[in-house]
Amino acid sequence: MSKLVLVRHGESLWNKLNIFTGWVDVPLSERGVKEALEAGELLKDYKFDVIFTSELVRAIQTVMLIMSKNSSGVPRIIHDEGRMKKWGEVYGEHGKNYIPVYKAWQLNERYYGKLQGWNKNYAREVYGEEQVLLWRRSYDIAPPGGESLKDTAERTIPYFRGKIIPELEKGKNVLVSAHGNSLRSIVMHIEGLTKEQVLKLNIPTGVPLIYEYREGKLERIGYLTRKGFDTDLHID
Numbered sequence: 001m002s003k004l005v006l007v008r009h010g011e012s013l014w015n016k017l018n019i020f021t022g023w024v025d026v027p028l029s030e031r032g033v034k035e036a037l038e039a040g041e042l043l044k045d046y047k048f049d050v051i052f053t054s055e056l057v058r059a060i061q062t063v064m065l066i067m068s069k070n071s072s073g074v075p076r077i078i079h080d081e082g083r084m085k086k087w088g089e090v091y092g093e094h095g096k097n098y099i100p101v102y103k104a105w106q107l108n109e110r111y112y113g114k115l116q117g118w119n120k121n122y123a124r125e126v127y128g129e130e131q132v133l134l135w136r137r138s139y140d141i142a143p144p145g146g147e148s149l150k151d152t153a154e155r156t157i158p159y160f161r162g163k164i165i166p167e168l169e170k171g172k173n174v175l176v177s178a179h180g181n182s183l184r185s186i187v188m189h190i191e192g193l194t195k196e197q198v199l200k201l202n203i204p205t206g207v208p209l210i211y212e213y214r215e216g217k218l219e220r221i222g223y224l225t226r227k228g229f230d231t232d233l234h235i236d
Ligand SMILES: O=C(O)[C@H](O)COP(=O)(O)O
Pocket: 019, 020, 021, 022, 023, 109, 112, 136, 179, 180, 181
């Protein structure tokens, strides 16, 4: 049996300012750093064999802060090409003692198009509460020039099935660091949620969501909190 741990990055500087972020590459806020360290504390005895993160710095920071508390090994970013790949090779015994970290644009946040950089309250004033909620939470309504959750799923799910599931099948424990909406699309897929249910699914920042992989199936264990497991997905 292997484990899958999904984590949404800690609060970013633009989450704090309530600004649509999408693919804008902004870092964690101080609170986000604390959230990531706290997630690391909760996960400190988990053994990870492989790590996946989006290419955005807030997800990379989160996973590295988590791993700074973890004793399973040293995370090492795997680069695909050029000098970064060649000159980053490791020789000798430490060549084996690391946890590979794969960065994938497919796990990036939903592309928010023309809304990137807009304050969410200002967007509500201009377009109305209901419209903005549909852009943020509906399954197939895309924000202007951006991706709907369905569009996002068209890149996250093939990656999840093609790269992440095979690691679980090999018996590896996997940590994935990504974003509110890229994770909503993955959780929708794992849990078989309907379009109506996904509208109400909000994934909290920095709280690990744990699954166990058994006989080809992912079984939810729950959100790992200081008080133990919260088994509810909180679709209200
Ligand atoms: O991209 C963003 O602004 C956030 O990461 C997620 O935003 P949302 O909660 O509006 O989908």
